[in-house]
Amino acid sequence: MIHKSVLLQEVLTDLAFEKGNVFVDGTVNGGGHSSAVVELFGKDVQIVGIDLDTDALAKAKDRLAQGNVTLVNDSFRNIDVVLDTIGYKQADKILLDLGLSSNQFEESGRGFTFQKDEPLSMSFKKEGGVKGFTAYDIVNTWDEENIADVIYGYGEERYSRRIAKAIVEARETAPIKTTFELVEIIMSAVPNSYQHRKIHPATKTFQALRIAVNDELGSLRDGLSKGFERLRPAGRFSVISFHSTEDRIVKNFFKDRVVEKKALLVHKKPIIAGEQELTENPRARSAKLRTLQKI
Template identity: 50%
Template sequence: MANHTPVLLQETIEFLLPKKGEVIIDGTLGLGGHAQVLCKATGSDGVLIGIDQDTEALSKAQEKLSGCQVHIYKNNFRNIDSVLEKEGTQTVDKVLLDLGVSSLQLDTAERGFSFKHDAPLDMSMTDKEGAYHLTAYEIINEWDEETLVTILQGYGEEKFAKRIAHAITEARKEKPIKTTHELAELIKQSVPVWYRHKRIHPATKTFQALRIAVNDELEALKEFLPKGWDALKKDGRLAVISFHSLEDRIVKQFFRNKKHGGEGVLINKKPIVPTEDEIHNNPRARSAKLRVIQKL
């Protein structure tokens, strides 16, 4: 199913304020939902530089984009400086990041992002072919117990990290843990009964932690922010949509430092969150937070 409903679309456009002839970077092009509107707004003199590390997303996005000049790069947004070098430009008007995974990635069973489908433990956002890439399988079956605890606590804020990590290292002595369902079941069995029956599945936080570790998501964001900032012209705007507190904390801190340093002004003091209606129509939007800053 090649679909993805862009989150906080109207709000992103309203606060990013794309104008005719502007150069805009969408660092998480995905299926081009936000980019499509940004591109139209900048018009035929405008340029949309679209970056994503997922080839499948890029080809689907490209079909959608029209109305402006479109330059697509398969890359990690942490390398935004080298993308700009290839573009032969140093500064742009607007930058957008809409973090996390797309619905296309979540719904493609064999990519192993979701325990809703039984699939090999992969979770990488990059290509399957070619160079080596870290997988959730490698983390689950090869990393030591202490490191697993650190990941589950640090990236998943999982309160039963120790129990889960111990269950994993015990189970893998018998045989490798190969699939999303095997892992989800193991987690379920390792946590207290009351925790199994909460609103969210007991494996949710572990899966989030693994995805963040596999894709080095927080480090990529930390590396991106100063580079994205440097790329902005005076009065340029940077918008970031995050989906969990770990990401939001990094963005909030970075923006706050820019404000206190007198380099930027916050466009929204409090993060913008989706309306009840949006959450009803697109539950994936539930935890989204949009922050926007303008360079002085």
Template identity: 40%
Template structure:
């Protein structure tokens, strides 16, 4: 069962209200969407966006009655195009936008695209079909120095150069196509004493490649300012991030908007889950929530 992260805090800061217009920019399995719909009444509207066609098909089935009565619409696409979607579907000024940048359990466990190093699957890692390259392309075609920079910058792994070299040695023997092959490269680059820590050695490399394949940070950097532009007065953005690179972008966008007198940062420090939520929902452990209200 999907458990939405920081649900009560999300609702507290988003403040969905009767008749409001909202966007769930990362609708996933609909955990946050369901709760937003409970607060907006018969005249409210929510646009649910997700890049994954499987997620959109699930949402259309799960929220069919809300779609029939006009309270909910579904867009399969990249949230970087959020402004285009608002214009196309005549949403007008928005009362709130929610971004949850986490990877859903369904995507990790059921997509078959190699998002998890715990399953042996083809190296794909694409959210949608409209991407320029797959994880296999990145791993096999990127020059060694650039690959090391990717792993260091987007995975923040200090052993990035050793990992990149191990990948290049392996792909000279044969093309790397499966997750297990990439994991083996990473493990060979790690000294034995560092292979059994709290975080699996492959975690950061998989994160880095996924970010590059889907241009995740570029999409966030584009979508947040556009969402701010589309808010009505007192409209709010709530953003949930799961690693420092995402959180840094959210923090900087909100700080820039505050300096430009566009509104108020509602979270002086990011909101993080309490111990009980972390125990009940391990995927929430690294979550940080930030919120902004437009003037």
């Protein structure tokens, strides 16, 4: 399966690439956005592709073979170390696409989707979460209050307390090992009326567990701060977010840089996908693109 990059044309327009640019694709994944840059500029844009997922990097290597590309297995929160290691002091353009790819949902086998019965990992890294734990560890070892706090804080799930209580009760009988087991527990905890909405009742809980396992919000804050420091004057920084918590972090970071007179917003309001893209790629429905230009 070839992953469809969200807001592709909008990213190309916002970042306004030029020959000789150094472009950091902080979430290169399978190489979707970067491949469009390679198609337009060939080897005339130097691309640094960063990703925690080695499977994704393998796909990106094949897809970006015609470009001037350096791929690095790391988190974008370490963008400063990555640039130092490969010898770049600054970047002209930076992109963070914070969503999971369709490949990660469909092919990873790490429990990102509730539509397949897989082990409860949810880690971008094959060997486990960035802090050494997985979703299995959270649901089987954390106390009820902490589980509820994660589900509410990272998933904005209104029934977080009920779900956490059901998880703790279920694990007393046997460990919760797979996605389907967790889905069944979630479904048993929420009201019947909640089970017939557009969004699956497990969506927010799965999102919350994934964010916790990968420390996604901590990574985002670090990546924004370090990335901006390494951005060349007049350089541009684009971020695609997929839920309100991460979008709020991006919005506030960009706003603070504008107030400090260190940057300008390329557009005041976030760009969202148009009707045609939503028809072709439903995953884009919650995507928001914000772009900053450094002064």
